[in-house]
Amino acid sequence: MELKSYLKNLAHFIPLKKYFIRNRWAILAGLLSLLIVDFLQLIIPLVIKKAIDLLTTQIATSLILLKYGLIILSIASVIGLFRFIWRYLILGNARRIEQSLRNEMYANLQTLPLSFYQKTNIGDLMARAINDVMAIRISCGMGLVALIDGIVLGIAAVGFMVSINWKLTLISLIPAPIIITVTRILTKRMSSGFESVQKTFADLTERVREAFAGIRVTKAYNREQWEYQKIKQEGNRYISVNLKLSKSLALFFPLMAILTNISLVVVIGLGGRYTISGNITTGDFVAFITYLNLLTWPMMAMGWVSNLVQRGSASMRRINRILEEVSEIRDPAQSLEVSGIRGNILIKGLWLRYSEQKEWALRDINMELKAGDTAAIVGRVGSGKTTLLQALPRLLNIPAGTVFVGGNDIYQMPLKILRQNIGFATQEAFIFSDTVRNNVIFGREGISEKHLEMVLHAAGILEDIQGFENGLDTMLGERGITLSGGQRQRLTIARAVLADPLILILDDALSMVDTDTEEHILNQILELRHDRTNLIVSHRVSTISRASRIFVFEMGQVIEQGTHEELLKLGGIYSELYEEQLLDRELEIGVS
Amino acid sequence: MYGDYGYMEEGKLGKPYDFRLLKRLSCYALPYKKTFATALLLTILITLFDLAVPYVTKIAIDRYILASWYRIRTENLTDSKVKDTLNRYNHLLKKTREGDSYFISNLNMKKLDPADLHILKSRRIVSTDRFYRTDAVHYKSEIPLKKEISPYVLADGSLLVPHSQMTGISKSDLLKLRAGDIRGVTLVAVIFFVLILLSFALSYFEFYLLEFTGQHIMQDIRMTLFQKMQSHAVRFFNHNPVGRLVTRITNDIENLNEMFKSVFVTVFKDIFILTGILIILLVMNWRLALVCFTLIPVIFGLTFLFSTIAREAFRQLRATVSKINSFLQERISGMRIIQLFVREACQMEMFTEINHENFLAGMKQIRVFAIFMPLMELMSSLGIGLVIWYGGGKVIQNQLTLGALVAFIGYIQMFFKPIRDISEKYNIMQSAMASTERIFEFMDLKDEIPEPEIPSIAGEVKGHLEFRNVSFSYEENNPVLHDISFEVKPGETIAIVGSTGSGKTTLVNLIERFYDPDSGSVYLDGIDIRRWPKKKLRNSIGLCMQDVFIYAGSITDNISLGMEVIDEKQVEKAAYQANALQFIQRLPDGFRHEIGEGGSTISAGERQLLSFARALVKNPRILILDEATSSIDPETERLIREAVIRITAKRTTIIIAHRLSTIRHADRILVMHHGRIIEQGNHKQLMNIRGVYYKLNKTGTGKD
16 A cells, blocks of 8 residues: 555656656666665775774784775775766756756746636746755655665665674664654654644744735724734744644654664674674674664665655646646637738627636627727726737637637637737736846847837837936846836837737726826827727726727626717716716816 | 745845844843753753764773783893883783782773883783683683683682683683673663663753744744834835835744754854864874874865855855746746737747756756765765774774774764764854844834823813924925815814825825824824824724725724724624625625635725724724725715715714715815815815816716
8 A cells, every 4th residue: 555655656757757768878877876886885894894803813914904994995986986976967867857847847837828827826836836846856866866775775784784693683673664664754744844834934924914014004003012912923833833843853863863873782782792702703893883874874765765755746746737737728720821911800799707707707799990990998997808808819718709800710810920910018017127128129030229219219218218327228127227117018018019010909008107198108109000900998088088989898898889979978987987087187287 | 945025135145153243142042041051051961972972882892892901921020111111000900819920901001101012012021912801700610721721810819811712612601701791791782772862862852942942032033023113113114115024024033043053053062072072082092083183174174165165056056046936937927928929939948048057056066065075975984094004003003992993983984974064054154144134234223203202191082183384205305295284173074185196195194193294293182293192193093094904814803903892792883884784794704704815805895894894993083084096886885985974974084085076075175286285165165266176076077
């Protein structure tokens, strides 16, 4: 039964097979070196034994002793060499596996759709890419070594001991199975202890985070003491799980020592008796003690290895879950031959629901835009605007036959072609930690400097960039300068407009820019794109009113559509939204 | 093991130790000095035990297994110089009953000066033949000996049997003959066993004690730091991102704990063991010890070299991991953009590259270790080789016992672990010192809104508020409020309108004393709020903020905020007044329903209602409503509007509004713009002056 669960654990490692096969020669050479090291390590006590016997019987001379000293040194040198080789090859192979596995994982992550990222949290993915891959590396590296060492070194050392005296071996090894079992039990308990320490630490962190994030409420309501008590409680819990863990830890190392030492007691008591009675020589006695010391590691390794395998296989399971994840948004089996498509959009009876949700996010959307139209979409938060926009480049999975671009069903279009023809500036302006230039060009080829500057100018960001010390080559983000929200938005608009796509989508992309600037930027962008299709989501009346068509969304439906004037006349939701906004707007105008 | 909470603090690594900081730290350890002393004592005892292990082997070998005596002939002794020598060692020699010759044990033999021994040996005064000493009883009665040699009898009656006699006798006879040695060996084993048990118990207690003390000291520091941070003014929290503060309280303190444990272990245990080994080696045989010590500079040199290189390799490795980390963090959160712009291929290329950098750094680390680890083992083998060669020579010359030789080998193998430990601890020390420095940096900050020196002793708060010539700026040269003056009478409701950034929320911050004004004053019931005890001031105000902060906990917790004086009835009443009762009752567990992080299970509008209940539960004289901007469904909107009308009655109320419909009923309306009040009066008055407010209302159509 034990073996069965072992094999089941090992089965999770199957995806690694190809890497092991690819590196098979290095692995074999590494294992061979490891065996050589193990073998030679066992020889040294024999040499020491020989020298001691010669000393006991008074045969040894200075020259003989020098010879033995040199033999030990030369064996040790060879051991050193092969140690280097196995470390380099086996641990290196583990690193190689880590690298390949991580690449494979990231490559698959890139194919997964928005829906995957909506239900998976970033921290968890990061933990898989870093910690789990690391755990796998350890089980493929040191885990493998521990397994081989545990078996080979253990069996061989016992063999040598038996050759000295089997009775003594048997009796002195009574603690061995206990060591292995105790290591297994304790390492298991320790790793669950570590886990709960980590979990409590995370809880403590969250509690502290909450205390500081809500500091204004805490202060306004004089609840400092409450927070203090909560943290203290969590801190005390942290202490108690740590102390619980430390009970296992405090037991572990002394227990290892005591069990080896008990064997030593046997060797001294019983082995001493054998030596005196002449059953074994003094050299045997010493060699026996040395072998006993050598045995400590393989015994611990045997206990340790099953844990490593377990932990590694748990990590493998988590990684496999990502590797097996397949995107529901794929290129069509038979893609349409598409060339020279036009920018007209037709949406027919589109219903859309996020998985695991009851409510429809979009209900029966019907829209038609001619190439060169500029359309605006308005509606409250959560009314389905962004959902619709994300359906166009198939970030969300939509049914076939509902959305057409240039007369082609986008379900039948290669994703690459579809997306290359759409420029999208998202609600939150996403900037990578890279230079300004790379953020805008974003790896696309054939963009001239002149064109780049022209687009940046249109997006109203060129002047800001020229004000930076390194201009277009200024680093942004984590290790560079931090842009304001408005600057980020303008930069992402430039990114979207740069390749002059057939369709441009601005999803509330200028919300952090003041009204005048927004108007200015939109004028320039729309000027550039007068013959292209533009879809704009905005809350600002000034933006919306310039669209040739306005769609008003509410609860996933288009409830009003028409021109600005038509909709105001209608006196529905649109005119209401319009009024709400006037306050800020008029304050600005009223005062100036 | 522990990930930083959103904050990677790289690069800043200081000295491995800084006595000024250590001294400050030790203040926190002071309350635990007794447990400390106990742990230290235990450490010493355990170390002594560790050191005893190879020595026990030595005793077993020398005293019992290889116990032997050498005969010293004095029959033909003429040289007076030699006679003097022997007299000098008289205490080491045993006389035979007849008094004609002396015997010396193998243990005592090496106590002779090597020069003297050489003389005695070369003149054949000391025989090379070995004798076993045995009790007379066994010898006489039971053991048949070869007739030709008669044993020597010592003064105490024990017999000395020549080594040559022993070979060839039956095993059982041999055992009988050496019964004393066997008893000795068994005794050593038993004593050793007892020591083992003792050491086991001590080690367990030592570890637990250290963990116990460490954890409690950390908790003390953590709570002191938390209290200190919490008492800082709101300004402090605006300057420091939450992630950084959290890192101080969690990760930095965890680093300290690591240091506390490893310093204790390193400084005491490892150094004890190292010096212990050195001393024992010197005592056993100083010549051999000195020969072995020639390796020490090499070992230390190698270790130092290694730890420097390893540190660098480790730093590189960590840097590449954090690069992968931030790359992934960014790409995963920006995956949409990558897919939208069809940039998968070039991103993959970038990732492969940094992943490869990580691989190379890992390989570098492997190389460093693959060289160092075997090299250290080689040094250990070199030491053993030296002992066999040089020490073996000493054994031949009878200047060293065989047991001591074996013990030497044992000690040399033991010598390497503490050295490796110490070099590993260096890293921990370094990062812990950096953490300590950061922690104390925050402890030393003084950024509090001061309590009044002479607090006002006014009784019941009536709720009269007044701003008199108040100016304020968050940052220098960037004033947010200019010379604001207005008054709110008890029970009055005033509304403040204005665009984002006009300074409305700043007014609230000043009333709550989150900040103090740069000039001018805010008065409550005619007394400067800087003279009110902060607690009393804040207790008299109920504040509902724009984003409602939800604590992880039940609905009741979120309304009462853990105040013990508030019972369930009061919570329910407050919820009713705030129109929150309906939605709470709809929740699966009602008031006991747990709302998680950020309160994701309830809607924005419901949160708003919850915050009303929270403000009402303490029945404040003054109510401040910083109205939510986010759009909510019409039903909740109606509930909020109703609640506002109900709860503002009879209280001094300040409403910050974005919608004209809510403020029309206010007694007075302040129109703010760019930090100034540009119009004030009630709806009618403001309409009459035909200013900004009038325009607003006109364009906003006459609805509602």
